[in-house]
Amino acid sequence: MDVLKQHQVHGGTLKYLRHDSVSTGTSMTLSVFTPAGEGPFPVLIWLSGLTCTEDNFTTKAGAYRAAAEHGVIIVAPDTSPRGEGVADDPAYDLGQGAGFYVDATQGPWAPHFRMETYVVEELIALIDAEFPTTGARSISGHSMGGHGALTLALRHPELFRSVSAFAPIASPTRCPWGEKAFTAYLGADRAEWAKHDAALLIEGGAAKGHFDDILIDQGDADGFLVEQLKPELLTAAGETAGQKVTLRMQPGYDHSYFFMASFIADHVAFHAERLKR
Numbered sequence: 001m002d003v004l005k006q007h008q009v010h011g012g013t014l015k016y017l018r019h020d021s022v023s024t025g026t027s028m029t030l031s032v033f034t035p036a037g038e039g040p041f042p043v044l045i046w047l048s049g050l051t052c053t054e055d056n057f058t059t060k061a062g063a064y065r066a067a068a069e070h071g072v073i074i075v076a077p078d079t080s081p082r083g084e085g086v087a088d089d090p091a092y093d094l095g096q097g098a099g100f101y102v103d104a105t106q107g108p109w110a111p112h113f114r115m116e117t118y119v120v121e122e123l124i125a126l127i128d129a130e131f132p133t134t135g136a137r138s139i140s141g142h143s144m145g146g147h148g149a150l151t152l153a154l155r156h157p158e159l160f161r162s163v164s165a166f167a168p169i170a171s172p173t174r175c176p177w178g179e180k181a182f183t184a185y186l187g188a189d190r191a192e193w194a195k196h197d198a199a200l201l202i203e204g205g206a207a208k209g210h211f212d213d214i215l216i217d218q219g220d221a222d223g224f225l226v227e228q229l230k231p232e233l234l235t236a237a238g239e240t241a242g243q244k245v246t247l248r249m250q251p252g253y254d255h256s257y258f259f260m261a262s263f264i265a266d267h268v269a270f271h272a273e274r275l276k277r
Contacts (some may be wrong), residue, residue, distance in 0.1 A: 001019040001071060001126070001130060002017065002018045002019065002107075003015055003016070003017060003108050004016040004018055004029070009064050009068075010034040010035075010065050010067075010068035011035070011066050011068055012033055012034050012035040012036050012062045012064065012067070013029065013033070013034050014031060014032070014033045014058065014064065015032050015035075016029065016030075016031050016054065016058075016088065017029065017030050017031070017032060017141075018030075018079075018128065018184040021081070021118060021122060022122060023114045023117045023118040023121065024085060024112050024113070024114055024115075024118055024123045024205070025081070025111060025112055026081040026082065026112055026157055027077055027083060027085050027258070028043075028077065028081065028118065028241050029053070029054050029073075029077075029078050030075060030076060030078065030123070030179060031054045031055065031057075031058045031075075031076045032056045032074070032075050032127070032131065033058075033063075033064050033073060033074045033177075033222055034073050034131060034132070035067060035068050035072065035073070036068065036070050037206065038073070038132065038238065039131075039132030039133070039134075039136045040132045040133055040135075040163075041071050041072060041073045041074070041131075041132060041133060041134060042071075042072055042073070042134050042136040042137060042139040042272070042275035042276065043073045043074075043075060043127060043131075043133050043138070043275075044072050044073070044074050044075070044136075044137070044139070044140060044152065044268065044271050044275075045068070045074075045075045045076075045077075045119065045123070045124075045138070045139045045140070045141075045149075046061075046063075046074060046075065046076045046140055046141060046145070046183075047076075047077070047079070047101060047119070047138060047140070047141030047142075047143070047145030047148040047152075048076065048079050048140070048141065048142060048143075048145045048148075048150075048234040049079070049142045049144040049145045049146070049159065050079070050092060050093055050097065050098050050143060050144045050177075051079075051092050051097045051098070052077050052079050052097065052145070053079065054076050054078045055078055056118050056257065057076045057142075057257075057260075058076055060260070061257055061260050061261055061264050062259035062264060063264045063265075063268060065265070066264065066265040066268035067213065067268055068271065070208070070268055070269065070272035071272075072147070072268060072271065072272055072275065073127070073133060074268075075123070075127055076169060077118070077123055079099050079115075079118065079144070079145070079177030079274055080095070080096050080097055080098060080099030080115060081096070081100065081112040081113060081114075082096045084099075086112045086268075087108040087109050087111075087112065087113070088108045089105040089184075090216075092182055093177055093180060093181065094180060094181060094188070096122030098144065098181065099113055099115040100115070100144060100147070100148070100178075100181045100182075100185060100196075101115045101116055101119060101144075101145070101147065101152060102115060102182075102185055102186065102196050103115070104185035104186070105185070105186055105187060105188065105192075105211040106185060106187050107202050108183065108203060109184060109185050111123075113185060114151065115148070116155075116177065119148070119152060120152055120155075120156050120159060124137065124159065127254075128132070130188055134275075136161055136178070136275045136276075137160055137161065137176070137199055137248070137275070138160055138161050138162040138163065138164075138178070138274065139152060139153050139160050139161065139162075139163050139274055140163065140164045140166075140247070140271065141165055141168070141262075142165070142166040142167060142168075142260060143166070143168065143169060143224075143229075143255065144168050144169055144177070145165075145168075146165030146166055146167060146168025146169065146216075147165075147168050147169035147170075147198060148200075149163055149165050149168070149199070150163060150165055150170075150198035150214070151162070151193045151196050151198050151201065153207075153211070154202065154206040154207055155195070155201070155237040156202040157206070157207070157209045157210035159213070159273050160211075160273050161271070161274045161277070162211060162213075162270065162274040163211060163214055163215075164214065164215035164216065164217075164220075164267045164270055164271065165214075165215075165217075166216075166217050166259065166267075167174050167217070167218050167222055167224070167225075167229055167255055168198065168216065168229065168230075168231070168234075169220065169228060169229060170198055170199050170231050170233045170234045171197050171198065171199040171200065171230055171233045171234075172193070173190060173196055174192060174196045174197075174199075174230065174233070175198065175227065175228045175229070175230060176227065176228065177228050178193070178197075184235070191213050198234060198236045199230075199233040199234050199236070200237070200239075201252065202214075202234060202237040202238055202241055202242070202243055202245065203236075203237035203240050203241055205241050205243075207238075207241070207243045208241060208242065208243055210222070211243070212244065212274075213244045213245070213246055214234070214238070214244070214245045214246065215246050215248075215266075215270050216231055216234060216245065216246065216247045216248065216266065217248050217250055217259075217263050217266075218231045218247065218248070218249055218250065219249075219250050219252070219253025219254050219269070220242050220249050220250065220252070220253070220260045221250055221251075221253055221254050221256065222253070222254050222255045222259075223254065223255060224255055231247050231249075232247075234247065235247050248263075250262075250263065
């Protein structure tokens with residue numbers, strides 16, 4: 001990996017990195033915070049939302065103080081492949097910056113938009129090879145990245161000790177963002193969509209026996225709450241499946257990183273406890 005820039009923060013080291021990805025066939029960028037000391041350390045993967053890069057969480061979430069205190073590496077990849085020859089769309093909610101953490105099967109997206117494979121196979125292997133990890137990892141994210149964190153954890157539970165999300169797209173088969181993206185990336189077959197819907201996966205028992213709790217924070221002043229996010233579908237699914245889902249509705253908070261900065265320490269602590277068991 002090429003080191004693009006490096007900073008010291010809270011006694012640890014933050015690196016912005018670039019590498020050639022086999023999964024996407026493009027260069028991919030990411031940021032990695034490593035606490036002070038020799039390690040090894042457990043890993044928390046963070047998946048960001050629509051329009052974001054590896055930089056939004058790094059500069060806005062204020063997560064690294066808690067990560068340093070708990071001795072956790074935090075990895076934040078970009079949200080999609082990018083570059084010349086990579087398909088795109090003028091809209092903010094499709095194409096570059098909007099990978100939705102699925103492997104596209106439809107043109108023109110299929111050649112490069114393979115974000116599920118990138119995260120669960122290539123990124124994890126790369127981090128374990130290049131950084132002093134314990135091999136234990138958890139996953140979290142925001143909005144589209146919250147959808148990604150939940151669905152990747154539910155589809156690959158053997159890879160993760162715990163999962164949480166901020167304002168996730170809870171059921172992309174039942175909201176405009178998800179319907180648009182899934183039609184483009186996966187085609188018209190809603191049975192394929194259902195394989196990437198967190199609420200439906202929980203309802204079907206995907207979390208049972210793997211996650212003692214799923215932590216969700218959601219602001220009640222979020223402008224996307226009713227039409228796009230629908231967190232109540234996650235708690236309803238958990239009740240059906242007998243899976244604990246802790247939904248914390250936070251009064252007055254919106255969809256921004258100010259919301260995440262207010263509660264990110266709780267999520268780092270939530271994961272650290274489970275990563276060190």
